Amino acid sequence: MKVLIADDEPNILLSLEFLMRKNGYEVFIARNGSEALSILKEHVPDLVLLDIMMPDIDGYELCEQIRSRAEFKMTKIIFISAKSRKIDIEKGIETGADLYVTKPFSTRDLIKKIQELMGEQTSTF
Amino acid sequence: MSAWLLGFISLAFLGLLFFIASRVENRSLFRTRIADSPYTYALSLGVYCTAWTFYGSVGRAATAGPDFLAIYIGPMLTIPLWWLVMRKIIRISKLQNISTLADFISSRYGKDPWLAGFIALSCLIGIIPYISLQIKAISDSFSIIALPSIHSVSGSWTSGIPWPSLLFTIIIGAFSIRYGTRTLESNKPRSGMMTAIAVESVVKLVAFMVVGIIVLWGLHSGPGSLFSEASAKLPDYQRLVTFPEKGYMDWFFLCLISGLAIFLLPRQFQVTVIENKAESHLRTAMWVFPLYLFLINLFVVPVAISGRLLFADQPVNPDTYLLSLTQLTGWDWLSLIAYLGGFSAASAMMVISSIALSTMLSNNVIIPLILRFGRYTADKDTRYTGLLINSRRFSIMLILFLAYLYFLYFTQDTPLVSIGITSFIAVSQFAPALFIGLYWKGANRVGAYLGIAVGLLIWFYSLILPVLLAKGHFLWSAEAWHAGQNIAPYSLIAIPGFNHISVVIFWSLLLNIFFFVIGSLIFKPSQMEHSQATLYVHAFRYSTSYENTVQWGGTAAFPDVKSLLIRFLGNRRTEDVLDRYARRNNLDWKARPNLDSRAIAYAERLLAETIGPASARIMVASVVKDVEIGIKEVVDILKESQEVIELNKALTLKSEQLSKASNELKAANERLKQYGELKDEFLYTVTHELRTPITSIRAMAELVYDHPEMDDLEKERFLSTIIQECERLTRLISNVLDLEKFESGNMxxxxxxxxxxxxxxxxxxxxxxxxxxxxxxxxxxxxxxxxxxxxxxxxxxxxxxxxxxxxxxxxxxxxxxxxxxxxxxxxxxxxxxxxxxxxxxxxxxxxxxxxxxxxxxxxxxxxxxxxxxxxxxxxxxxxxxxxxxxxxxxxxxxxxxxxxxxxxxxxxxxxxxxxx
The missing domain is CATH 3.30.565.10 (Histidine kinase-like ATPase, C-terminal domain)
Known part of the structure; x- marks a missing residue:
């Protein structure tokens, strides 16, 4: 299973990368929107973890692009953002995300939600 | 100096006055610069100082000591009251179109025409001797200068009919007519005449001071030597220069009546009230006038003492010391200056008094008689404009003529001062009616009649009757007032310790006030009186809304009112004033056959300017078809209009305040909203910024905790990141706190x-x-x-x-x-x-x-x-x-x-x- 993680905060990337790796994912990392796009040209991830506020292309736009392309039909998208207002969350779901998780998040909850979403029982160990 | 030359100079002086008056009337620049100046007004009040001051004070000082000063101290003591009382009188007079003292008092008591006539005649009787005193002064001074031989030989200085004084009296009358009756409105200030009067005030002051200085330093060697010589030679010296130890009551009464006279003498009322152009001029007058009185009295005692010393053995009348002393110098010009000073004093008084009295006589006696008994009602087309002016002109001449007659038959041997005092006491009988009426609403017409009548009766009984009974012996001439005491009427009222004059003043004013109050308390005032009383007493309160005063309840036909106005004002002026009223009130006379009460009141005020308020009231009543409205309505209307004005002001103010407040609120609200939005945004952003480090910290802490198998390098990296992110949090928090401090001003x-x-x-x-x-x-x-x-x-x-x-x-x-x-x-x-x-x-x-x-x-x-x-x-x-x-x-x-x-x-x- 492939996961793409896009966030501009290196420390968050670090922890998410560790988390997903431990859960058996093949992890791709993007520090901004354009990096994410270039990765998406070569890989079709099963899951994308998207930050919204990034320096060049923001998360909403990325999400829309992914949803507009047929090859990512099966790809699940989760927003992980510090934007916590109701309006932000609704907008995230409207653009085609499957889940919206607000920062700060618990890695334990997050992985549980990911496992539910991906429909597989993966033991944390 | 020959009589012809002196006569010519006198005429030239009168000619100068004519010239000044006509310059002022014709030149607008001159008029505003000089005639409208408060100093001209203040100086014109100097008409108070007549020939009595100019010659009589010296005479009195030479015989009786400094009690002549009471005549000037009294008015000075009233000065502080002027702003309160005199201003109120002026305010009322201007509002009610008052033109004489008689108008003023009768208007207060319901515009009663009989009361006005009564007061007018009383004034006439009281003042004519006073005018004759001026003629006597002119005549005497003329004789002394022009005919010194007669004077020094016989000691009596008139022989036969004094033709020069008759001529001067006629010319002074002509001046009064020319410049005193220029307009139909008798209450309009007479600029030309008043400027001439002010000039005369200056002339007499300068003349007196010049003569005084020359007497002191020319005939003597200054005040020091004069007084030391006097104390050595004159047996009664102490009495002449010190105030008496006894007789304070006499002083008090003299001060009292002269203090009243400054308000009540018809000529003072004329110059102070009627000729007043602005209430603010009163402020100037309040210091200039007392100063004037002080200066003109400065040399009285030295001149008197000098006369006593230099004429010790000669039968020279003390009243003539001023002139006689100038002759001792041998300088004709000095005598001429003294003569012109006295001439100014006398002629100014004659002009103003004759105008004031003639207006009274004409408006309050002659015109009402003509209107009542003449053909007025029969012939609606009769014009009265000519009659009005002519009756005033006739009155001036009549008054001066009567004064001249009095001079010929009664005044000759009487000291100047006593004639003046007699007039003062006569006019002071109007004091209770006037002053109490200004402040007590309960004062009424019957009380006024009773008080004035009783007062004048006592005056006549004790001051005039003795003169008539013993012609030639009069009060205050040293031996004559002993004679007066022996006359039967006087002994009835004598009080031990009071001199004759004090007794008369005391009884006349006491009984006057007593009957005035009793009459007012017993009898009920009419509605008209009641409303006038309110307007007088509350003059300052109602003066702003006075324009809207209404005292008529009915309506009048426009043609009736118009023809009434035309009869008294003439065609042109009537058209003018009606036009002005229509324009100001935005109405069309043609569309309104009937005048409402307000327009009727306007017409009444117009008429009052010309024929006086009392006659105006009768005239207007003849065309109004309804009853008068009562005091309650009048006051209600006044109050209403005043309340409306005030309410309006208050409302305007309130609405301005409200709209201002609402704008402020709007702005504040806007600021708050913006501030609130900013605050929301700020908080949101702060929490957002806080979330990022917290996210890392939490995630990494959980991962380290959940994954004990993590290798040491990785663990160390996570933990150091956690520490780093904690520092970031701390920085962020202290930044937020700093910023808060800056923004709240606590930094x-x-x-x-x-x-x-x-x-x-x-x-x-x-x-x-x-x-x-x-x-x-x-x-x-x-x-x-x-x-x-x-x-x-x-x-x-x-x-x-x-x-x-x-x-x-x-x-x-x-x-x-x-x-x-x-x-x-x-x-x-x-x-x-x-x-x-x-x-x-x-x-x-x-x-x-x-x-x-x-x-x-x-x-x-x-x-x-x-x-x-x-x-x-x-x-x-x-x-x-x-x-x-x-x-x-x-x-x-x-x-x-x-x-x-x-x-x-x-x-x-x-x-x-x-x-x-």
Whole structure:
């Protein structure tokens, strides 16, 4: 299973990368929107973890692009953002995300939600 | 000096007065500059000083000592009351179109025409002897100067009919007619005449003082030697120069009646009230007039004593000392000056008195008689305009003629002072009716009649009757007033310890007031009286809304009122005034066959200007088809209009205040809303910024905890990141707190004079570590000799470190360069922090210093940082009275600049040194 993680905060990337790796994912990392796009040209991830506020292309736009392309039909998208207002969350779901998780998040909850979403029982160990 | 020459000079002097009066009437410039001056008004009040002052005071001082002064002290004592009482009288007179004293009193008591006529005739009887006194003075002085031989030989200075004085009387009458009856409106100020009167006041004052000075230093060697000579030679010297030990009551009564006379003498009422052009002129008069009285009395006693000394053995009448002394000098011109001074005093009094009395006689006696008994009702087309003027002119001549007759038959041997006092006591009988009526609403017509009648009866009984009974023996001539005491009527009322005059004043005024009050209490006032009483007593309160006063309840046909007005005002003026009223009230007479009560009141006031209020009332009543409305309605209307005005004012004020308040509220609301939005945005942004480090901390802590198998290197990395993120949190929180302090004004700088160069060096050293991790070069470029400035060292360091770390953050690693320069420019110390980074777009430059400027509706993140740093920098620099800005072009680096004022260029917020 492939996961793409896009966030501009290196420390968050670090922890998410560790988390997903431990859960058996093949992890791709993007520090901004354009990096994410270039990765998406070569890989079709099963899951994308998207930050919204990034320096060049923001998360909403990325999400829309992914949803507009047929090859990512099966790809699940989760927003992980510090934007916590109701309006932000609704907008995230409207653009085609499957889940919206607000920062700060618990890695334990997050992985549980990911496992539910991906429909597989993966033991944390 | 020959009689012909003196006669010619007298005529020339009168000609000069004519000339002055006509210049003023014809020249508008002259008129406003001089005639409308408050000093002209104040000087014209000097008409109080008549020939009695000019000659009589000296006579009195030579025989009885300083009690002549009471006549001037009395009026001076009333001066403080003028602003209160005199101004009230003036205000009422102007509002009610009053033109004489008789009008004034009768208007107060319901505009009663009988009362007005009664007062007019009383004044006439009281004043005619007084006018005759002036004729006597002119005649005597003429004889002394022109016919000294007769004078010195016989001691009696008239023989046969004194033709010169008759001629002068006629010319003075002509002057009064020419300049006193120019208009139909008898209450309009007469500028030409008043200027001439003011000139005469100056002439008599100057004349008296010139003569006084020459007598003192020419005939004697100054006041010192005069008085020492007098004390040696005159047996009664002490009595002449000191106030008597006894007889305070006599002084009191003399002061009292002269204090009343200044209000009540018809000529004083004329000059003070009717000829007043502005209430403010009264202020000038209130100091000029007392000063005038003081100056004109300055030389009375020296002249009197000089006369006593130099004419010790000669039968010279003390009343003529002033003139006789000038003759001793042998200088004709000096005698002439003295003569013209006396002539001025006498003629001014005659002019004003004759005008005042003629208006009374005409408006309150002759016209009412003609209207009542003449053909007025029969012939509606009769015009009265000519009659009105002519009756006044006729009255002037009649009065002067009567005065002349009195002079021929009664005045000849009487001392000047006693005639004056007699007149004073007569007019003071109007005092209760006038003054009490001004302040007590209960005073009424019957009381006024009773009081005045009783007072005048006593006056006549004790002062006039003795003269008639024993012609030639009169009060106050030394031996005559003993004779007066023996006359039967007088003994009835005598009081031990009072002299004759005091007794008369005491009884007449006491009984006058008594009957006035009793009459007022017993009888009921009419409605008309009641409403007039209210208007008088509350003159100041109602004066603004007086225009709208209504005292008529019915209506009148327009043609009736118009023909009434035409009869008294003439065609042209009637058209004028009706037009003016129509224009002002925006109405068309043709469309309104009937006049409402307001228009009727207007017509009445117009008529009152011409024929006096009492007659006007009768005339208007003849065309109004209804009853008068009562006092309640009048006062209600007054109150209503006043309340409406006040309410209007209050409402306007309130609505202005309201709209102002609502605008303020709107603005405040807007500010609050903006502030609220900002606050929301700020809070949201702050929490957002807090979330990022907390997210890392939480995630990593959980991962370390959940994954004990994690290798040590990884664990260490996670833990150090956690510590780093905690520091970031702390920084963020302290930044937020700082900013809050700046914004709430709680931030205080601890200022000290400091060297910026060392601060820059320290800041660069502090940033060096950060720069080295990115291999960024730091340059410091400062010219020597930078002045010290008042700054908060820690805060400026904070700014510099913030700018440096921003710069280091944005430049590319390895090739990045950051340069700090500082120099003095004008009154400021300028510090630049420049980099060769990516630069900042124009749009961003504008919002760069806003806190969290990127937050609003932006989803793209700006490079890391709290988002508060530059906002804090801006606050700090602005608290130092400096400026901070950025200059940049995209792709070409950025330069952050801030300035700090040198200490003499601005006032410090919290100076450490107090100013010397």
């Amino acid at each position: 205080e700088l601890s200022l000290a004079k400091d060297d910026v160069k060392t601060i820059i060096e320290e800041s660069i050293n502090a940033s060096r570590q950060l720069a080295e991790t990115k291999s960024v070069k730091l340059h410091f470029d400062v010219r020597s000799g930078l002045p010290e400035v008042w700054i908060d060292r820690d805060r400026i360091t904070q700014v510099l470190i913030n700018l440096l770390s921003n710069a280091i953050k944005f430049v590319k690693p390895k090739e990045g360069e950051v340069r700090v320069t500082a120099y003095r420019l004008d009154q400021y110390l300028t510090v630049n922090v420049s980099d060769n980074g990516p630069g900042i777009s124009k749009e961003e430059q504008q919002r760069l210093f806003d806190k969290f400027y990127q937050a609003k509706n932006q989803t793209r993140k700006k490079p890391e940082g709290s988002g508060l740093g530059l906002a804090i920098c801006k606050s700090i620099i602005e608290m130092h009275q400096g400026r901070i800005w950025v200059e940049s072009e995209e792709g070409h680096g950025a330069r952050f600049v801030f300035t700090l004022p040198l200490n003499d260029a601005y006032t410090l917020p919290q100076p450490k040194q107090s100013a010397i």
